[in-house]
Amino acid sequence: MRILNICAYTWAIGGPARIIYDHTSEVLRQGHQVDILSPMTPGEKLYPTPEGARLIPCRRTTPLSTIYREFSVDLYRYLKKHIHEYDLIHVHGIWHFGSLAPFLIPNQVPKVITIHGLLDRWAVEHSKWKKQLVTLLYQKKLLGKADLIQINNTDEEQDVIRYLGYRPPNMAIIPNGMKIADYSSLPEKGIFRKHFAIPSDRKMVLFMGRLNTKKGLDLLLPAFMKYLHQHNDALLVLAGPDDGYLAQAEEFIQLNALQDSIRLVGMLTDSVKKAALADADLFVLPSYSEGFSIAVLEAMTAQVPALVSDRVGFGDYIQAHQAAYLTPLTVEGVAEGLEKTLQDATYRENIRQNAYQMVLQEFDIQVVANRLLEEYKKIQR
Structure with missing residues (x-):
């Protein structure tokens, strides 16, 4: 099977690139071929390409790409010339040009859309008005035309039903997976702390993701300050590219003397991220x-060990396995969670162990990739 993934395959995009990497690694191991078609801006750091896969970068067309996400004439030209060479096209995300382009060219290639939350x-x-316009023009119609809609959980299932007004028959719940071996040997402890001058006597609280309002930074920053008023034993690391919230975070830190x-x-990548x-x-x-964090x-x-909301995409699994502290989406709720997790070492150890066992049982990439491959084969038939 020759598969084409369409996604902005960069470090800045975060989760979808990692998902494609892990799934592609397993699909290649089983003898299939994979290409990744990625709209990008010159200078962006591309995500690593699995050995045996082919990455095809396409320049975003400016200034239109600032109005219509990922708009790329190069991407359209590539598809027009090569779309018939593929057995299946897998589009990651909606609302962007890459999710529309495969439908603009007459072809019979089966198409998969992953919603990604x-x-x-x-x-x-x-950006409600843009999405209302895209909905009116084509988005609902394209979801109906897709051969498979991949969703990650039952919450996302309800989101699709609410958006379309019906449950499409071409929808399957398949969670994301993780290549567990990649995390079996992490860098030696202390390397990251030394590099960023983080004292060894302070607990390190790590936020890792795009600096965006939706990530709950408006809750985390004041909640962490409340925790510090009671305990001066922790330091918060905010790791991620700016996505609209960096200036607010810097202002909060300065106004409250939290430097x-x-x-x-x-943004952390590769070995620094693991450190x-x-x-x-x-x-x-x-x-x-989150679609599935x-x-x-x-x-x-x-x-x-983790402190998260139940909106991270697999809150039902986390709750069933008692795999993290599930916080309410309030400043007080996050502050209480920090108090519990940072002051109770036994509790931290329990949720850490539970979470790892959950990953082994539910989210091993080999199991998840095989489920998606079976769905691929069904729509090809």
């Missing part, structure tokens, strides 16, 4: 909206 109520309200207690370290996980005492993501799954696979 983009029909969540919070996500739909963001010694909060570090902004930018951060190795040194973290707690991972935090009080997010308002790969950052949380990475932290759990790296055996870091």
